[in-house]
Amino acid sequence: MTQNENLAHPMEVFLRKSRIPHIWCSGCGNGIILHSFIQAVKELEMDSDKIAVISGIGCIGRVAGYVNMDSFHTTHGRAIAFATGVKLANPELTVVVISGDGDLFAIGGNHFIHAARRNIDIKVICANNFNYGMTGGQQGPTTPLEAYTTTSPYGNIEHPFNLVSLAAASGATYVARWTTLHVRRLTASIQKMLQKRGFGFIEVISPCPEIYGRRNKMRTGLEMMNWLKKVSVIENFSDPAKAEVSRDRIIIGEFVDMEKPTFESILYQTIKRVQEGKGR
Amino acid sequence: MTGNKAVLTGEHFLSGDLACAEGAIAAGCRFFAGYPITPATEIAERMALRLPEIGGIYVQMEDELASMAAIIGASYAGLKSMTATSGPGFSLMQENIGLAAMTEAPCVVVNVMRGGPSTGQPTKPGQQDVMQARWGSHGDYEIIALSPNSVQEAFDLTVEAFNLSEAYRVPVILLMDETVAHMWEKVVIPPAEEIRLVNRKKPNVPPGEYAPFKPEGEDLVPPMACFGEGYRFHATGLTHDEFGNPKTDSPEAQFQLVSRLCEKIRRNAENIIKTEKVMLDDAEVAVIAYGVVSRSALSAVKKAREKGIKAGLLRLITLWPFPEKQVAELADKAKLIVIPELNYGQMVREVERAAKEASIRFLPKLGENLHTPGEILEVLEAK
Numbered sequence: 001m002t003q004n005e006n007l008a009h010p011m012e013v014f015l016r017k018s019r020i021p022h023i024w025c026s027g028c029g030n031g032i033i034l035h036s037f038i039q040a041v042k043e044l045e046m047d048s049d050k051i052a053v054i055s056g057i058g059c060i061g062r063v064a065g066y067v068n069m070d071s072f073h074t075t076h077g078r079a080i081a082f083a084t085g086v087k088l089a090n091p092e093l094t095v096v097v098i099s100g101d102g103d104l105f106a107i108g109g110n111h112f113i114h115a116a117r118r119n120i121d122i123k124v125i126c127a128n129n130f131n132y133g134m135t136g137g138q139q140g141p142t143t144p145l146e147a148y149t150t151t152s153p154y155g156n157i158e159h160p161f162n163l164v165s166l167a168a169a170s171g172a173t174y175v176a177r178w179t180t181l182h183v184r185r186l187t188a189s190i191q192k193m194l195q196k197r198g199f200g201f202i203e204v205i206s207p208c209p210e211i212y213g214r215r216n217k218m219r220t221g222l223e224m225m226n227w228l229k230k231v232s233v234i235e236n237f238s239d240p241a242k243a244e245v246s247r248d249r250i251i252i253g254e255f256v257d258m259e260k261p262t263f264e265s266i267l268y269q270t271i272k273r274v275q276e277g278k279g280r
Numbered sequence: 281m282t283g284n285k286a287v288l289t290g291e292h293f294l295s296g297d298l299a300c301a302e303g304a305i306a307a308g309c310r311f312f313a314g315y316p317i318t319p320a321t322e323i324a325e326r327m328a329l330r331l332p333e334i335g336g337i338y339v340q341m342e343d344e345l346a347s348m349a350a351i352i353g354a355s356y357a358g359l360k361s362m363t364a365t366s367g368p369g370f371s372l373m374q375e376n377i378g379l380a381a382m383t384e385a386p387c388v389v390v391n392v393m394r395g396g397p398s399t400g401q402p403t404k405p406g407q408q409d410v411m412q413a414r415w416g417s418h419g420d421y422e423i424i425a426l427s428p429n430s431v432q433e434a435f436d437l438t439v440e441a442f443n444l445s446e447a448y449r450v451p452v453i454l455l456m457d458e459t460v461a462h463m464w465e466k467v468v469i470p471p472a473e474e475i476r477l478v479n480r481k482k483p484n485v486p487p488g489e490y491a492p493f494k495p496e497g498e499d500l501v502p503p504m505a506c507f508g509e510g511y512r513f514h515a516t517g518l519t520h521d522e523f524g525n526p527k528t529d530s531p532e533a534q535f536q537l538v539s540r541l542c543e544k545i546r547r548n549a550e551n552i553i554k555t556e557k558v559m560l561d562d563a564e565v566a567v568i569a570y571g572v573v574s575r576s577a578l579s580a581v582k583k584a585r586e587k588g589i590k591a592g593l594l595r596l597i598t599l600w601p602f603p604e605k606q607v608a609e610l611a612d613k614a615k616l617i618v619i620p621e622l623n624y625g626q627m628v629r630e631v632e633r634a635a636k637e638a639s640i641r642f643l644p645k646l647g648e649n650l651h652t653p654g655e656i657l658e659v660l661e662a663k
Contacts, residue, residue: 070507071515081342082353084341086356088350112347115340
């Protein structure tokens with residue numbers, strides 16, 4: 001082994017080295033989310049040839065370009081709809097959507113609820129940074145009431161989504177929320193989701209000090225991480241509808257872990273039935 | 281009928297919508313994602329019934345944005361895929377038609393044209409989406425669009441649409457007007473082995489050396505690996521290099537990519553374009569028409585000939601890339617070119633551009649009535 005090989009990063013094999021350094025700001029949580037995902041893949045000893053990573057538009061959307069797997073960086077909001085085509089066309093693939101809160105829940109909200117309703121075997125990891133980071137910090141569907149952004153200069157006047165409640169109500173069979181401070185729990189949760197069949201959703205509260213934090217009295221990544229440490233409370237399998245995300249309290253944990261026939265399993269059973277001449 | 285459930289060899293009595301669905305299946309389409317809309321719904325219904333019989337996937341999506349995204353995903357995962365819609369849905373699909381053009385995803389989009397704009401006249405025929413098919417998504421790109429004028433051709437051109445999309449890695453639009461979609465005619469489906477099928481070029485390099493957007497050969501089309509085949513490649517709607525890496529700051533990358541996306545169609549235009557020429561050799565007056573309108577035009581031309589007028593018809597089967605050469609050649613000979621369209625002036629603009637010196641007469645038609653042969657004949661007689 002040469003000296004250089006000794007120095008190789010242990011996760012290097014999961015990344016497209018030519019694409020590093022990444023575009024993310026100092027203090028951003030996206031790197032932690034990416035690391036947790038590839039750590040989960042590594043620990044599960046999954047075949048990277050059989051994983052497709054699909055992302056939408058936004059800061060975390062660039063993740064598809066960084067992983068050394070089949071990957072597609074789709075149009076804004078359409079990652080889940082695209083992933084639906086991939087999964088149904090090749091059910092052998094583990095299809096993972098990694099995208100942001102604005103992408104998945106504003107412009108892409110309709111696709112999210114319908115994919116969850118179908119319980120299609122797609123794994124969604126959402127980096128929730130409370131704003132549109134890539135376009136410079138505008139108010140979005142998860143921005144807390146009264147928070148300051150470039151398009152809520154007098155304080156946000158809209159109520160935010162509770163993403164885990166939305167996912168649970170829409171039919172997701174695995175639902176969890178973590179923060180980038182809870183790395184081990186997040187990684188374990190991603191592993192669990194990757195091993196399950198059905199529509200899985202993990203929300204990861206992710207610091208955005210450069211764009212969001214600095215307008216809301218948290219100027220550095222460290223301040224945001226300290227805030228997450230202070231306000232996060234683990235309440236596993238509590239009522240997702242009551243799982244608040246506010247300045248004073250963030251309820252984290254697993255909320256849903258259930259079994260339900262997946263869309264593709266029902267679809268393939270139907271095809272089999274039709275082909276056996278017992279269609280109706 | 282043979283034992284092949286995918287290709288229903290034999291004579292059938294079908295509507296244009298149903299023939300289109302059968303053409304897709306015969307062409308190897310095994311993934312359909314759609315959303316109900318008049319007058320294209322019968323295509324989705326037929327696919328929902330037929331695809332499971334042959335192990336194909338039908339999925340009804342939540343809207344047309346999702347339908348278009350899903351067929352690109354299925355195409356990248358290796359299946360020939362299609363969606364079908366009408367004007368309002370076609371508008372929603374433009375976003376991801378651009379993505380399909382940018383990421384060179386072979387796929388077929390059927391737009392059964394009704395009267396627009398907006399919700400318009402859902403059950404009436406139109407040809408108002410011809411320019412939208414060409415220019416509907418933002419940015420510079422080229423596309424292929426075909427226009428059948430019979431139920432048989434709805435079958436044949438759907439097969440052709442898949443072949444072109446696979447050959448050029450481009451979304452192909454089948455622009456069918458409501459009349460062709462809803463009329464019933466005899467269709468002959470040939471034996472499977474007589475249907476010419478084209479499949480996308482596959483890479484013949486090991487995964488480490490694969491450049492997913494590097495063209496191979498004169499046609500400027502890159503070989504296409506699919507997800508799950510071990511190539512671990514990346515695709516993006518951002519401007520990218522041959523490896524799929526985003527190149528958002530490089531003028532060279534932007535020029536190379538966008539010019540190639542256009543040139544792979546422009547340079548191959550003569551291999552793509554199909555027209556039908558009827559009695560044009562000595563024609564002094566000619567009609568240029570496409571879709572259902574060409575049927576009235578053909579009647580008018582025949583009646584004019586009976587009256588001793590040297591009339592002819594140039595029927596556009598390929599709408600995009602536009603048959604410029606064929607139109608220019610016609611303009612050199614004919615004293616008058618008549619263009620009836622079910623819109624307020626779309627393809628006539630292309631004809632005017634290609635036939636600068638010709639005398640051109642445009643016959644617009646909006647609403648439920650088609651052009652009658654008599655209306656076209658009147659203009660041919662007046663010349």
